[in-house]
Amino acid sequence: xxxxILIAVIVLAILYFLKQKxxxxxxxxxxxxxxxxxxxxxxxxxxxxxxINGSQSYQKYxxxxxxxxxxxxxxxxxxxxxxxxxDNLKESDFSMTSDQYQNLKQNIKSxxxxxxxxxxxxxxDGEPFILNDYLLNKYPVxxxxxxxxxxxxxESKNKGLPENPADLEMYFSLVYSKKEILKNGNLIxxxxxxxxxxxxxxxxxxxxxxxxxx
Numbered sequence: 001x002x003x004x005i006l007i008a009v010i011v012l013a014i015l016y017f018l019k020q021k022x023x024x025x026x027x028x029x030x031x032x033x034x035x036x037x038x039x040x041x042x043x044x045x046x047x048x049x050x051x052i053n054g055s056q057s058y059q060k061y062x063x064x065x066x067x068x069x070x071x072x073x074x075x076x077x078x079x080x081x082x083x084x085x086x087d088n089l090k091e092s093d094f095s096m097t098s099d100q101y102q103n104l105k106q107n108i109k110s111x112x113x114x115x116x117x118x119x120x121x122x123x124x125d126g127e128p129f130i131l132n133d134y135l136l137n138k139y140p141v142x143x144x145x146x147x148x149x150x151x152x153x154x155e156s157k158n159k160g161l162p163e164n165p166a167d168l169e170m171y172f173s174l175v176y177s178k179k180e181i182l183k184n185g186n187l188i189x190x191x192x193x194x195x196x197x198x199x200x201x202x203x204x205x206x207x208x209x210x211x212x213x214x
Contacts, residue, residue, distance in 0.1 A: 032181075032182055032185075032212070035214070036213065036214055037211070037212045037213065037214070038212070038214065039067065039070075039075070039178070039181055039182060039212060040067065040070070040214065041067050041068065041069065041070055042066070042067060042214065043066075043067040043212050043213065043214050044064060044065070044066060044067075044080070044108050044212070044213045044214075045064070045065040045066075045067065045077065045181075045187070045209055045211075045212050046063070046064055046101070046104075046105060046209070046210040046211040046212070046213070047062075047063045047064075047065070047187060047207045047208065047209055047210055048060060048061065048062045048063070048101065048208075048210055049061050049063075049207050049208065060098060061095075062096040062097070062098060062100070062101035063079060063096065063207070064079070064080040064096065064101065064104055064108070065077035065078060065079055065080065065149075065174075066078050066080060066113070066115075066149040068115075068149070068151055068152065068157070069152070069157045069158060070178060071157070071158045071159075071160065072178070073177055073178045073179055073190075074175050074176075074177075074178070074190060075175065075176045075177070075178045075181060076152075076157075076174060076175050077174045077175075077176060077187075078149040078150045078151065078174065079149065079150075079174070080096075080104070080113060080147060080148075080149050081096075081129075081147070081148060081149070082146045082147050082148070083129060083130060083131040083135065083142065083146040083148055084129060084130050084131065084146075085130070085131055085146070086126060086130055086131065086132065105211065105213075108213055109213065111145060111147060112141050112144040112145040112147065113145065113147045113148060113149060114139050114141050114142055114145070114147070114148045114149075115148070115149060115151035116135070116139060116148045116149070116150060116151060117150075117151055117152070117153065118150045118151070118152065120134070120135065120138060120139075121135075121150065123135075131146055165198060168192050168198075168200070169192050172189070172190050172191055172192050172200055174189070175189060175190045176188060176189050176190065177189075177190060177202055180202070180206070181209065185208065185209045186206045186207065186208060186209065187206060187207040187208075187209060188202050188203060188205070188206040189202075189203045189205070190202060190203070191203045
């Protein structure tokens with residue numbers, strides 16, 4: 001009996017290894033080459049991970065990104081969030097719930113999601129990231145949906161690395177490796193942290209991509 005159980009465990013381990021190392025990469029490459037799931041400017045990238053929260057317990061975190069720039073291996077992403085209504089701040093506006101995540105996976109292509117210049121989020125009356133008259137006047141479509149992502153001016157895109165070293169840290173905020181996305185389905189950020197030669201390097205931290213939708 002013990003021998004049978006041992007053989008079953010070994011078979012399951014081999015099947016799991018083949019799934020992780022052969023089947024999953026094959027299916028990812030097949031998907032990434034399809035029109036609906038290929039990586040391009042405008043794509044939505046879905047990612048979820050398990051992390052430790054403030055109470056030291058494990059919690060699921062959900063992220064949906066919009067691809068706003070691809071410059072060589074640098075893929076710039078922006079997080080999809082909701083503007084809070086005045087006097088009605090909700091944690092779910094900033095930290096996505098499982099229900100929101102699943103709903104957006106089903107309806108992302110039919111939902112109005114407004115690109116807002118980062119500087120505009122600090123303008124108008126009240127606290128930043130709140131739906132106010134200034135934002136409604138400049139972006140009337142926010143009346144349809146409070147979902148948005150932070151965008152950068154068109155003239156700032158695909159300009160390469162900033163010449164001023166002081167601007168590099170800001171430039172590499174939410175910039176990920178295109179090669180790692182295409183090859184392994186991972187979000188691995190470029191970073192200037194611990195850079196000793198003034199050049200970016202790939203972080204050791206990564207997020208698994210759940211899905212890409214165009």
